[in-house]
Amino acid sequence: MVTVSVRLPTVLRPAAGGQSKLSVAGAAVGDVVDRLIEDYPALESNLVDDEGSVRKFVNIYLNDEDIRFLESLETPLSEGDELAILPAVAGGQ
Amino acid sequence: MAVFSSVVDLVGDTPIVDVSQLSPNPRVRILAKLEGQNPAGSVKDRIALGMIEAAEAAGELRPGSVLLEPSSGNTGIALAMIARIRGYHLKIVLPENVTVERRQLLEAYGAEIIDSPGAEGSNGAVRLAEKLAAENPEWVFLYQYGNEANPEAHRTGTGPEILKDVPEITHFVAGLGTSGTLMGVGSYLKEHKPDVEIYAVEPPSGERVEGLRNLDDGYVPPVFDRWGGMELLDGKRIVRPVESLTWTRRLVSEAGIFAGISSGAAMAGAAKVAERIDEGVIVFVVCDGGWKYLSTGAYTEPIDEIAERLDDVIYF
Structure with a gap:
């Protein structure tokens, strides 16, 4: 188990007691997501779908890399890693 | 040359x-x-031309037609250049918080600007354009996010x-x-x-x-x-x-x-x-x-x- 920081976007802060940055322990990204949901049940429906996968409009980044292109929820963590959860929004000009 | x-x-x-x-x-x-x-200054010239020519080939565009697009700038500017040359009227849904240069370029090329709330970003511009397209079916809605001519141009x-x-x-x-x-x-x-x-x-x-x-x-x-x-x-x-x-x-x-x-x-x-x-x-x-x-x-x-x-x- 290591401890990582998790940044939440504005839209999710109310579900986590108004916090923007949390410290959470876990060995893989999925452990951190489970722990977040345990501590803040209101986050569950926001983060994962019925099958336990990360929801389509949610992107999770490990040290700024999208975990879907790493090992998704199984991506292992190192001490001091930074996770950022961001909603998918329209980009482009 | x-x-x-x-x-x-x-x-x-x-x-x-x-x-x-x-x-x-x-x-x-x-x-x-x-x-x-x-020529209009960005990569978006390619998709603007591709989307307009695809709509022309499909018979959706005639001189005087109205084009609609949500754009925070570059796509709108590219479309405006081409629309001006080919005789189309262009309406751009533009988030309020884009740089002043983009707004002025759109105006220079003769596009009509429809403001969308800055706080909603590009999502808000897309939503407003979708609503306007539904209300005005005679307008040609190019919709760069879903238009095959966009990736096809690349x-x-x-x-x-x-x-x-x-x-x-x-x-x-x-x-x-x-x-x-x-x-x-x-x-x-x-x-x-x-x-x-x-x-x-x-x-x-x-x-x-x-x-x-x-x-x-x-x-x-x-x-x-x-x-x-x-x-x-x-x-x-x-x-x-x-x-x-x-x-x-x-x-x-x-x-x-x-x-x-x-x-x-x-x-x-x-x-x-x-x-x-x-x-x-x-x-x-x-x-x-x-x-x-x-x-x-x-x-x-x-x-x-x-x-x-x-x-x-x-x-x-």
Whole structure:
């Protein structure tokens, strides 16, 4: 188990007691997501779908890399890693 | 040099410049494809022309037709140039918080601007355009996020240009907006040189979008899903404003390339790839020049101060 920081976007802060940055322990990204949901049940429906996968409009980044292109929820963590959860929004000009 | 009958004939065939002096790895070359050389100033000239010609071929457009598009700038500007030349009336749904240069360019080319709430970002512009399109079925809604002519312009234009000029390419890096550049170039490169890896960069844009009520308001462009974006991309990363600005400054000061801020983000992505690989040749897209961003102070003021301000300005 290591401890990582998790940044939440504005839209999710109310579900986590108004916090923007949390410290959470876990060995893989999925452990951190489970722990977040345990501590803040209101986050569950926001983060994962019925099958336990990360929801389509949610992107999770490990040290700024999208975990879907790493090992998704199984991506292992190192001490001091930074996770950022961001909603998918329209980009482009 | 030939004489061209219209600026529209100048779209595409952009030059590639070696900027390996910026590479953090001496065994990795980094090459910049300068899309700011297009006549209306950005990579979006390609898709604007592609979407308009596809609509013309389908018989949807006649002189005097009304075109509608949500755009924070470049697509709107490119469409405005072509619409003016071909005699269409263009309505652009524009988030209020884009730089003043974009608004003025749209006005210069004669587009009609419909404001959408700045706090809702591009999502809000897309939503408002969808509503207006439903209310006015006689308007032609090009919808760059879902228009096949968008990635197709890159599959048939940008992609072949890159492979012809740089047959030794190993990695391609571009910004992820509508996903058109990455899907079109990516699928062409993978088809003709399957070992090439495709990397997307994006700004942390969802972090502070105040108008986002919940995650169901999220958005993944239909083009990304239909072109198999999850399989096509080898990686995707956020580049934060400070990093984007730092590389935008290095592009102009060390390579003489005066580029827009999202091009700095793409260069940052290219540098990250270069650090990770042993050797290779990376091509990244400079999607526009810096002209439209001068009012942000991006090139002259302290980076931390501008980065703070960029949170409230759409630059990607």
